[in-house]
Amino acid sequence: MNEVSQSMTEQPLPMPERSQNVIMGSQSFVSVLWRSIAGELYKIRRRAMSKILSTIAIATVVLALLLTNTTASQLLPNAIYNIISFSNFIGSILFIILAGTIVGGEYSVGSIRLMLTRGPTRIQFLLAKIGAMLICVCIMLVSLIVIGIITWLVLNVPDGHRVDFSFLTGNWLLHTSLLILATILSLFTYSVLAICLSCWGKATAAGVTGVLIWWFLENAIGGLFTLLGSRMQNALGTFLVSIPDYFIGNNLNALRSNQQSYLFGDHAGTITDLHAGIVILFYLIIFGGLTWWFLQTRDITS
Template identity: 70%
Template sequence: MSNQTESTLEQPVPAPARSKNVVMGSQSFINVLGRSIAAELYKIRRRAMSKVLSTIAVVTVILALLFTNSTSSRLLPEVLNTIISVTNFIGTILFIILAGTIVGGEYSVGSIRLMLTRGPTRIQFLLAKLGAILACICIAYISLVVIGIITWMLLNLPTGRTIDLSVVNGIWLLHTVLYFLVTLLSVFTYCLLAISLSTWGKATAAGVTGVLIWWFLEGGISGLFSILGNRMQNAFGSFLAAIPDYFIGNNLGALRTNQQNYILGGAAGSIDDIHAGIVIIVYLLVFGGITWWALKARDITS
């Protein structure tokens, strides 16, 4: 009798029949990641916050063109510089809020526990958040640039001004594209920091306020180190003066300025592209690595 009982217990329980309406896709890493990114984009699109932030960004770009002298210019580089500069400033703030929300919101409602136990792996969860925010940045910035150019052209119609495209050539287009890509990198870097802080703090406020404080304080701290370094006039002073060259904002600003100055005919910045690029890559690896480690090591029941 006992042998029969043991053999009965050892038999596997048949899985329930799956409904014909349930379609199981490929379970490979890339396919699961792609579906996870699509799900994150769907959640972002359904949020009322994303619609509000999009409206703020569009209105800001249009108002900037209305109340600046660039609307009366016939030169495309000046207008593009205005559009990208305004978009970078307002877009950074808005995307920091969005990035902190999409991660901190998972902890506030408790959905992080369900996602990490029954959904993708933790690295796929993190990469899905990063992929979704990167896709949103690209879509938003391309849309804002197109809207800005159309607005500028419409504002020039009543005056009868012709648009001067004499500066447009292959090299100019290359540096314009690089300027645009560097701007995307700038916003994505701060979004990654917001995701990292939101993961550590398990809240939206930790990511949003932390990055905004970091962003605004970097300028003041950089000026302080520069003043102290110039006054000391020694090796330690030189060391203090060199510290700001490794700040996030200064290196992202250098990458933008170098391309911006080429487009507008100015001189290159004090930090070269190679130095700035290496520094930003290190920051991205550090932020991404720390976030992945915290997510992997964390007990989801806490």
């Protein structure tokens, strides 16, 4: 009797039939990744913080246009450049907060354990976060530019200001598009840095404060190296002066200022687009690689 009962308990239970209402999508890497990105975008859209940050960004751009709506800035090309500059300034802060939240929040509530044990793989988890941030950056920047142009039209057209579209040449469209892409790259780079630091510190505060400290150290160390190097008339001084050319902020600013030189005839910076692009790509690879290493080597139960 005992042998019969033991053999019956050792038999695996039959799996229940899946309901016809449950639709299983493709389990390929790309399909799962796209569904994960869609899930991240849905979570961002449902967060109250994302609505608050969007409101702050729109209010900042509109208020800045109201305060700078002078005769010198009434030309539409100048207004568009100001809108991009305002969006880059406020967006850098807001996207750092958002990027730190979407990663640090997973650790604070413990949902990352469920996601990594029953959901996508760890690399898909990372790419979904990064892909969702890139999409959010593109949507937000384009939306702020459109809202800014509408605000400029509301402020100037009723006063009899005639809109001159003669500036819409192929050269202007090309370099303005490159300026927008450089701004997207700037916002995205700091977002990836916030994701990396949030994953490393397992908290939102680690990502937000870490990027702010990074900003402060770059400015302080860059100014110190430039001051010391300018006073040394030797190879060491030249080396110290060249170090800030490999900082994140200086290279991102160079990408934008180089396009500004084409649009407004200003002097281009000493850092070329090729140099800046390679440096930023190197930082993105390092930040992404470190985040992947944190995820791969960390025990999620701890």
